Amino acid sequence: MATLVRHVTIDSSDAYELATFWAGVLECSLGDDDHPGDEEALVEAPGVGILFVTVPEKKTRKNRVHLDLQPQERTRDQEVERLLKLGASLVADRRNADGTGWVTLADPEGNEFCVERSAAERSAGAGAVAQAG
Structure with a gap:
């Protein structure tokens, strides 16, 4: 059986806030258990979920992906x-x-x-x- 991509994960300063932006972009919803202040938030997009996680580091250079x-x-x-x-x-x-x-x-x-x-x-x-x- 093939390996599947379950999520594309994106580091962020505020997972819920950034996930909310992307949910609007993709016209999708957040996971039912995602709330402001959560360390992780999932955008349930067709095909693959996009998982946002809060990390302490700020973005410093161009994305590699x-x-x-x-x-x-x-x-x-x-x-x-x-x-x-x-x-x-x-x-x-x-x-x-x-x-x-x-x-x-x-x-x-x-x-x-x-x-x-x-x-x-x-x-x-x-x-x-x-x-x-």
């Missing part, structure tokens, strides 16, 4: 605007004039993540390339 998000019901640009309103900050805008590219954001504790084009945007882009060729 990050999440790439692909919106399902919104465009990439709509998703970026929604996430900025939730409290994300812009790190780098790598969108291209032809619609390709991504946007790198950071969560409230500075952990970087990327927002890619939606599947519909990718399909539309592929169709435009096929027509041009």
